[in-house]
Amino acid sequence: MDTSASDTLIRTNLDFLRRHAPFDRMETEALRFLGERLATAFYPAEAEILIPEDGPPRFFYIVYRGKVQARQVGSVSVTEYSTLTLGPGEGFPIGAISAGRPSTNGYIAVEDSYCFQLPAADFLKLQELSPTFQLFCTRYIASLLNQSREQLQVQFSQRAAEQQTMTTSLSNLVKKAPVFVGPELATRSALERMVEAGVGCLAVAGEDEKPVGVLTQSDILKRIVLPGFDLTRPIAEVMTTPPHTLNASASAYDAALEMATHGVRHILVVDTDDKLKGVISERDLFALQRIGLRQIRSGIESAADVQALQRASRDIRQLALNLLAQGIGAEQLTQFISALNDALTRRIIELNLNRHDLYGVEYAWLAFGSEGRHEQTLSTDQDNGILYILPEWADKEPLKLRLLEFAKDVNNDLAACGFPLCEGNIMASNPELCLTFDEWREKFGTWIREPHPEALLNATIFFDYRVLYGDEKLAHKLRHWLLSMTGGNPAFLKAMATNALDVSPPLGKIRDFVTDDDARHPGTIDLKKFGARLFVDAARVLSLRTGVDATSTVQRLRQGGSRIGMPAEELAAMADGFHFIQLLRLRHQHLDTDHGSSGDNRVKPDDLNELDRRILKEAFRQARKIQLRLKLDYQI
Amino acid sequence: MNWLSRLLPGSNPALDPEQRAALDAIIALPPPDLARSHYETRYVVINAETGPMDGGGQRLLAVGAVAINQGLLHPADAYRAQLGSAPVDAMIGLVRFIARSPVVVFNAPFNQGTLERALEQNLGSAPDLDWIDLMVLMPSLFPERTTGQARMDAWLGAFGIDRLDHRDALLEALCVAQLLQVALARANAQGLASPRDLLDTQSSRKWLRGS
Numbered sequence: 001m002d003t004s005a006s007d008t009l010i011r012t013n014l015d016f017l018r019r020h021a022p023f024d025r026m027e028t029e030a031l032r033f034l035g036e037r038l039a040t041a042f043y044p045a046e047a048e049i050l051i052p053e054d055g056p057p058r059f060f061y062i063v064y065r066g067k068v069q070a071r072q073v074g075s076v077s078v079t080e081y082s083t084l085t086l087g088p089g090e091g092f093p094i095g096a097i098s099a100g101r102p103s104t105n106g107y108i109a110v111e112d113s114y115c116f117q118l119p120a121a122d123f124l125k126l127q128e129l130s131p132t133f134q135l136f137c138t139r140y141i142a143s144l145l146n147q148s149r150e151q152l153q154v155q156f157s158q159r160a161a162e163q164q165t166m167t168t169s170l171s172n173l174v175k176k177a178p179v180f181v182g183p184e185l186a187t188r189s190a191l192e193r194m195v196e197a198g199v200g201c202l203a204v205a206g207e208d209e210k211p212v213g214v215l216t217q218s219d220i221l222k223r224i225v226l227p228g229f230d231l232t233r234p235i236a237e238v239m240t241t242p243p244h245t246l247n248a249s250a251s252a253y254d255a256a257l258e259m260a261t262h263g264v265r266h267i268l269v270v271d272t273d274d275k276l277k278g279v280i281s282e283r284d285l286f287a288l289q290r291i292g293l294r295q296i297r298s299g300i301e302s303a304a305d306v307q308a309l310q311r312a313s314r315d316i317r318q319l320a321l322n323l324l325a326q327g328i329g330a331e332q333l334t335q336f337i338s339a340l341n342d343a344l345t346r347r348i349i350e351l352n353l354n355r356h357d358l359y360g361v362e363y364a365w366l367a368f369g370s371e372g373r374h375e376q377t378l379s380t381d382q383d384n385g386i387l388y389i390l391p392e393w394a395d396k397e398p399l400k401l402r403l404l405e406f407a408k409d410v411n412n413d414l415a416a417c418g419f420p421l422c423e424g425n426i427m428a429s430n431p432e433l434c435l436t437f438d439e440w441r442e443k444f445g446t447w448i449r450e451p452h453p454e455a456l457l458n459a460t461i462f463f464d465y466r467v468l469y470g471d472e473k474l475a476h477k478l479r480h481w482l483l484s485m486t487g488g489n490p491a492f493l494k495a496m497a498t499n500a501l502d503v504s505p506p507l508g509k510i511r512d513f514v515t516d517d518d519a520r521h522p523g524t525i526d527l528k529k530f531g532a533r534l535f536v537d538a539a540r541v542l543s544l545r546t547g548v549d550a551t552s553t554v555q556r557l558r559q560g561g562s563r564i565g566m567p568a569e570e571l572a573a574m575a576d577g578f579h580f581i582q583l584l585r586l587r588h589q590h591l592d593t594d595h596g597s598s599g600d601n602r603v604k605p606d607d608l609n610e611l612d613r614r615i616l617k618e619a620f621r622q623a624r625k626i627q628l629r630l631k632l633d634y635q636i
Numbered sequence: 637m638n639w640l641s642r643l644l645p646g647s648n649p650a651l652d653p654e655q656r657a658a659l660d661a662i663i664a665l666p667p668p669d670l671a672r673s674h675y676e677t678r679y680v681v682i683n684a685e686t687g688p689m690d691g692g693g694q695r696l697l698a699v700g701a702v703a704i705n706q707g708l709l710h711p712a713d714a715y716r717a718q719l720g721s722a723p724v725d726a727m728i729g730l731v732r733f734i735a736r737s738p739v740v741v742f743n744a745p746f747n748q749g750t751l752e753r754a755l756e757q758n759l760g761s762a763p764d765l766d767w768i769d770l771m772v773l774m775p776s777l778f779p780e781r782t783t784g785q786a787r788m789d790a791w792l793g794a795f796g797i798d799r800l801d802h803r804d805a806l807l808e809a810l811c812v813a814q815l816l817q818v819a820l821a822r823a824n825a826q827g828l829a830s831p832r833d834l835l836d837t838q839s840s841r842k843w844l845r846g847s
Binding site: 004005006008009010012013035036038039040041042043044047065066112114117 | 702709715814817818820821822825
C-alpha cells in the first residue's frame with residue numbers, strides 16, 4: 001500500500017467524521033483507527049443495504065452522503081417509529097451489531113447514497129478503544145429501553161384509558177361476542193346454553209340478530225323455578241321483553257344511567273342496524289372507576305379491620321396494573337408497590353397492637369429479602385422477623401412469647417391480604433427469627449465466621465433487612481456492626497462472591513439465550529433466578545465490601561460501585577439492565593396474569609418482541625459484566 | 637503479442653535488476669477474468685496530472701489511482717506518484733498497483749494517451765490494458781440525464797460528488813472512483829454485470845459515435 005495516498009484518503013474520511021457526532025468528540029487514536037478501516041460503498045435509491053434476513057450484521061454503517069431509511073419489518077411493531085430517516089454522519093444498526101443479532105429494521109437507501117462500512121469486529125474493537133464511542137452506543141441502547149417502555153405505554157394505554165373513564169364508548173367495553181339464542185328454543189336448552197357459556201344474562205335474538213328479549217339469572221328463580229315453568233316451552237314465554245338496549249356508540253355513563261333508571265343490571269349493546277353486539281353488565285362499569293394512589297393510601301391508613309385492608313391490597317394490584325399500563329419504569333413502580341405494601345404492613349401491625357400490649361418494649365419489625373430491598377414484585381411471599389431489646393426489668397421468656405403471639409397474628413393478617421405465608425418459615429412468628437439485638441449479632445457473626453453454603457444463603461436473605469415498623473435506630477446499629485464485620489473480611493466476601501457467581505447469565509454461544517431444560521417449562525427463562533438475582537447478589541457483595549447502608553440493588557450498585565471506582569456510565573448501564581429485567585418480571589406477572597392465573601418469573605424469550613429480546617440480551621450482558629468484575633476482584 | 641512479453645529481459649536495457657524483478661512479478665500474475673461480476677472485480681481508477689511540455693503538448697507530472705474492489709473503495713488501496721527524478725519507479729509502482737486490473741478513467745483520449753506515452757517512455761513499451769472511459773460510458777448508462785458526452789463536473793454535480801481539489805491527481809481519481817461506483821450500480825441494474833459487458837458497451841458506443 002502506498003502510505004501517502006492512503007493517508008490522503010484517510011484524511012478525507014477523518015475530515016468528514018470530525019463534522020459529525022459522536023466522532024467529533026472521539027479520541028484521536030480511535031478516530032484514526034476508524035478512518036483507516038472505513039470502506040465506501042454506493043447504494044442507488046431503493047437499494048436494500050441491510051435486512052433482517054442477512055443475519056447478524058457484518059458491518060456497521062455510517063451514512064456518508066444521501067439518505068437511508070430504517071423500516072420496520074414484519075407485522076409486529078417493535079419501536080415507536082415505523083420509519084426513521086438517517087442522514088450523513090448517522091450510524092446503524094447499533095443495537096443489532098452490539099448484540100450480534102439480525103437487525104430488526106430493514107435499511108434502505110431512499111436516494112442515491114454512499115455509506116461507510118466498518119467490519120463488525122472492528123466496531124467492537126472501536127468500542128474498546130474509545131470510551132466516547134462506547135458511551136454513545138450505551139446511550140443509544142438505553143434509548144431503546146425507553147422506546148420499549150413507550151411502546152408498552154402505547155400497547156396498554158388504550159386499555160388503561162378504557163378502565164379509567166366513564167366517557168368510553170360501549171363498543172370499547174364489549175369484550176366478548178354476545179351469547180344469544182333464538183326465541184323458539186326450548187327453555188331447558190336455553191338454560192343449558194347459559195350454564196355452558198358461564199353468563200349471568202342470556203340475550204334472545206331473531207335470525208336477523210336483532211335482540212327481542214333477555215333472561216337473567218334472577219329471572220330464573222322467579223319465573224321458572226318457583227312457578228314450576230315447563231322447560232320444554234320456548235324461551236320467548238319467560239324472557240323480559242323488550243330488552244333494554246343502547247347503541248354501541250353510547251358511553252359507559254349512558255349505560256350506568258340506563259341501569260339506574262330502570263333498575264336493571266344488564267344492557268344489550270346493538271350496532272346501527274340494531275344487531276346485537278354484546279352485553280354490558282353493572283360489574284363492567286364498576287371496573288371503570290379509577291383507583292388513585294392517594295385514595296389507596298388513605299384507605300389503608302383509615303382501615304378499621306383486615307377486610308378493609310384486603311380491599312386495599314386488591315387496589316394496590318389494580319393500581320400497579322394501571323401504572324404499568326401508563327408506562328412507568330420498573331424502579332418507580334417497585335417503589336410505589338413497596339411504599340404501599342409498607343403502609344399496609346404498618347397498618348396491620350397497628351391494628352394488632354390494639355390487641356397485643358407491647359407498650360414499653362423496644363423492638364423493630366424487619367422485612368427481609370426482596371421486601372427488604374424495596375424490590376417486591378407481585379408474587380412475593382412474606383419474609384419478616386423481629387429485633388428487640390430485652391429490658392433489665394423483664395424476663396426473656398414471657399416477653400418473647402408475647403412478641404411471638406403478636407407476630408403470628410400479623411403474619412396471618414398479611415397472608416389474608418395477599419402476602420402468602422413463607423414456606424421456609426422466614427417469619428417473625430418463628431422463634432428463631434424473633435431475636436434480641438445480641439442474638440441477631442451472634443447469628444450474623446456465625447454466618448460470617450463460618451461461611452458454609454447454608455450460612456451464605458441466609459446472608460443473602462437476612463443481610464438485606466430493613467425496618468418496616470418500630471425502632472429504626474436499633475436496626476441501624478445492627479447494620480453498622482454488620483458492615484464493620486464484613487468490610488474487613490475478605491474471606492467472607494470471597495465466599496459471598498463465589499456464591500453470587502454460582503449462576504451465570506443465560507446467554508448462549510450459538511443461540512441468543514439458554515432456556516431452562518426443565519421439561520415442565522420448555523423454552524423459558526426464570527428471570528428471577530437467572531436474571532434479577534445475578535445483579536442482586538453481586539450488588540450485595542459490593543455493599544458489604546464498601547460499607548453501603550442501602551439495601552436496594554440499584555443504590556448498592558451506584559454507591560458501592562463508585563466507591564471502588566467503577567465509571568458512573570457503566571453503573572448506570574447495569575442499573576438499566578436490572579430495571580429492564582424487573583420490568584419484564586412485573587409485566588409478565590401482572591399483565592400476562594390479568595385473568596387470574598398465578599404469576600411467576602418464567603418468560604419465554606420467543607414470546608418477546610424483537611426489541612425486548614435485544615434489550616434483554618443486553619441486560620444479561622450487563623449481568624455478565626458485573627460478574628466479571630467480581631471474578632477479577634476476588635480471583636475466582 | 638502480449639504487452640508483458642515486451643517487458644521481458646532484454647527488451648529494455650534501461651531497467652535495473654530490481655526494477656526488472658518488480659516487472660517480472662507482475663508478469664507472473666494471472667490475467668483478470670473479465671466475465672466475472674463487478675462485485676468480484678477490482679477496478680483501478682486512474683487520473684493523470686500533466687504540465688506543458690517543451691515544444692508544445694502535455695507531459696505527465698503525477699498520477700493518482702484508487703481501486704474499487706468488490707464494489708468498495710478502501711483507503712488502503714490507493715496509489716500516488718510524482719514522476720520527478722524517478723519516473724521509472726513511479727511507472728513501475730503504477731503498473732504494480734494496477735496489477736492487470738481493468739483501468740477506469742474519465743476522458744480516455746487525454747488520460748489514456750498521456751499515461752501510455754509515459755509508460756512507453758519509461759518502461760520501453762505501454763502495457764496492453766483494458767481501458768474503460770466513463771466519459772463514453774456514462775451517457776449510455778444514464779440516457780435520461782444527457783443526450784451526449786458531458787464534462788466531469790456535470791456528472792459529479794449530478795450525483796452530488798464533492799470535487800475536493802482538482803489539482804490533486806489522487807483526489808481527482810477519488811471523484812472518478814465514486815462516479816464509477818454509481819456507474820457500476822446502474823450497469824448492474826441494466827444487466828451489464830461484468831467488466832466485459834462494460835467494454836463491449838463502450839466499443840459499440842464508440843462505433844456508433846464513429847470514433
